[in-house]
Amino acid sequence: QLHLQESGPGLLKPSETLSLACTVSGGSMRYSRSSWGWLRQTPGQGLTWIGAKSYDGLTEYHPSLKSRVAISLDTFKNQFFLSLDAVTAADTAVYYCSKSAEVNGGAEDWGPGIQVTVSS
Amino acid sequence: DIEMTQSPSSLPASVGDSVTISCRASQSIGTNLNWYQQKPWTAPRMLISSVSKLQSGVPSRFRGFGSGTDFSLAITNLQPEDFATYFCQQTDRVPPSFGQGTTVDVK
Numbered sequence: 279q280l281h282l283q284e285s286g287p288g289l290l291k292p293s294e295t296l297s298l299a300c301t302v303s304g305g306s307m308r309y310s311r312s313s314w315g316w317l318r319q320t321p322g323q324g325l326t327w328i329g330a331k332s333y334d335g336l337t338e339y340h341p342s343l344k345s346r347v348a349i350s351l352d353t354f355k356n357q358f359f360l361s362l363d364a365v366t367a368a369d370t371a372v373y374y375c376s377k378s379a380e381v382n383g384g385a386e387d388w389g390p391g392i393q394v395t396v397s398s
Numbered sequence: 399d400i401e402m403t404q405s406p407s408s409l410p411a412s413v414g415d416s417v418t419i420s421c422r423a424s425q426s427i428g429t430n431l432n433w434y435q436q437k438p439w440t441a442p443r444m445l446i447s448s449v450s451k452l453q454s455g456v457p458s459r460f461r462g463f464g465s466g467t468d469f470s471l472a473i474t475n476l477q478p479e480d481f482a483t484y485f486c487q488q489t490d491r492v493p494p495s496f497g498q499g500t501t502v503d504v505k
């Protein structure tokens with residue numbers, strides 16, 4: 279059973295960079311032909327797909343975030359990462375990491391989520 | 399972006415009822431439609447992929463159908479653990495997008 283777990287700071291100030299990690303256990307990223315991605319959820323905006331990166335390097339990002347976001351994989355450490363630059367209060371959300379069969383596919387496995395708040 | 403519209407937003411029901419949730423896409427998405435269930439303070443869980451494919455462990459009382467722009471999730475013989483919020487998601491075009499959710503709550 280695959281388990282994903284987000285980690286990172288829960289509180290940032292406006293203009294800072296959000297850096298989150300997702301640690302995968304119960305399976306190896308190196309031998310998995312999967313895609314690894316991030317989503318977020320707010321009460322007002324609902325669920326938003328942020329982006330994903332496949333095992334072979336294909337990457338897709340949400341067009342509204344593309345200029346600020348990057349997803350990277352470290353398959354040797356069984357981790358993947360989200361970087362979101364220049365955060366504002368609008369980036370306050372619960373962030374989830376996920377595994378999909380394809381880079382723009384449905385999220386088959388999810389981490390429990392991490393609350394990130396942007397406030398001065 | 400493809401807009402996904404769910405109805406109703408709230409669905410009061412009782413144990414044993416049969417309910418249906420609708421999801422409409424702003425353009426044709428073929429069969430690239432998934433359904434998720436979310437309970438309070440937990441992550442969403444994929445129930446159904448590709449319109450009608452039940453994920454492992456999902457009871458057969460859940461059924462998905464539709465194609466093109468109109469889709470539905472039907473739950474028969476509603477069980478206590480089925481009271482939750484349900485989301486549809488299209489994965490036909492980037493960015494994958496979600497409906498706003500339908501909450502099935504106790505009547």
